[in-house]
Amino acid sequence: MIRLAAILMLLAGPVAAQSPSDAATQAAARLAAARVQLDAAGGSRDRVAALTETVRAYEDGLIALRDGMRRVAIRRDTLQTQMDARQAEVSQLLGVLASIGNAPAPLLLLHPSGPLGTARSGMLVADVTPALQAKVGDLKGQLQELALLQALQESAADTLGDGLQGAQEARAALSAAVSDRTDLPQRYTEDSVQTALLMASTDTLAAFADALADSVDVAAPELIPQGDLALPVQGTVLRAYNTADAAGIARPGVVIAARPRALVTTPVAATLLFRGPLLDYGNVIILEPAQDVLFVIGGLAEVYGEAGQVLPAGTPLGLLGGDLPDVDAILTAGTPGTAPAATQTLYLEVRDGQSPVNPGTWFALD
Structure with a gap:
């Protein structure tokens, strides 16, 4: 032998x-x-x-x-x-x-x-x-x-x-x-009472976002959409713009599939107008990157920052929810024929002049 x-x-x-x-x-x-x-x-x-x-x-x-x-x-x-x-x-x-x-x-x-x-x-x-x-x-x-x-x-x-x-x-x-961060510029100070009244008086995400933008009178920079911004979270587009879901409801945004506890960041410098729970979207972040332009990001489990702050590009906005799988589950999911690991979703909507537009105008959806 x-x-x-x-x-x-x-x-x-x-x-x-x-x-x-x-x-x-x-x-x-x-x-x-x-x-x-x-x-x-x-x-x-x-x-x-x-x-x-x-x-x-x-x-x-x-x-x-x-x-x-x-x-x-x-x-x-x-x-x-x-x-x-x-x-x-x-x-x-x-x-x-x-x-x-x-x-x-x-x-x-x-x-x-x-x-x-x-x-x-x-x-x-x-x-x-x-x-x-x-x-x-x-x-x-x-x-x-x-x-x-x-x-x-x-x-x-x-x-x-x-x-x-x-x-x-x-x-x-x-x-x-x-x-603990204290170095971000503050463009305005949030009126929490006014924000609460807006939330109570509106029943749609679009109405709340538009009313919030009208109530905040601050100058925003000019920004031309190029369709090349990175998505707020590392993932793939699960549902395209204005595409109906399983319940037949079409929303004027895109749904992004991502992994549990994935980090969400701002794709471009923007003013943080709102952060917190809203309707059935979970925690919502509303950013104003340019005059009369809003990025509405919903579905976060944790949110960071304070309304009125000017956030540089790449600033963390929060984390998605979900439970991290253990080691055995990850190794099992790595074998062929098993379920994908991207089990969380993030909603992204872009509004320009109080009207929704295809996020592909601003973001690289591929």
Whole structure:
């Protein structure tokens, strides 16, 4: 058995790097870098900006790791299926190698018919050896890759656990940093009584947003829509503008699917007009990025900031709701045929001159 293993090692060539394992390894490195960012954010001059980048880094790393492990699982299943299908071929190949390894080298080339037969047998062995080497190399490469993928899957639980814990710490630190922030300019001071009266007197999101904009008399900058703004949350458009939902209700905005506890940020510098619960939209943020233009963002579980503040682009607005899955659930969701991880939704509506417009006019919806 030792002799056979030595033959396999000598005949087989190096294993080429495989993209699924590379993806998982790189994702783990991104999570490790996010931990370094989190440790350094406490001493940053702008803790909010540093922690915002850290939360984003954790989100990107976890998404990449989930995708990498999904690809690892697919590749491992493919290799296992191929190995199972080659059982007979592998057994035959091992038998041939065992017989070659057990026989003295001179006897392999002798032939009963004499020198001519011996010469022919030598030529035959010379012709067969390269093909045998190629099969052994292919088999060894697959076995090594299968072992690597198995090791990656076994270590993924610890990596995911550390990543989830780090992301939770970063979110908590960000919430605290936003609460302690005092450096944002205040364009106006909110009249909480007037806001409460507006909420009580309106029964639609559009009416409230328009009435709120009319009640706030502040100058806003000019801004030309280019259709290139990033979405407030990392996700994909689930329902397009003015598209009816399962209940047949069409809303003048888009619905974005995202992962639980995803960070929501302002895509451009804007004045915060309102933050808080409103109707059936959950917590709502209303921003005024330009004169007579409103970005209405609904569905948050937590909201940051105070009405009247002027927020720079990329400022955290809050977090989506939902429960973070545990490590086993994430690893299971990384296998083919299971439910997607984007279980939360964010509503985005754009109003220009008290009329809704397609958010694609301002945002890159792709």
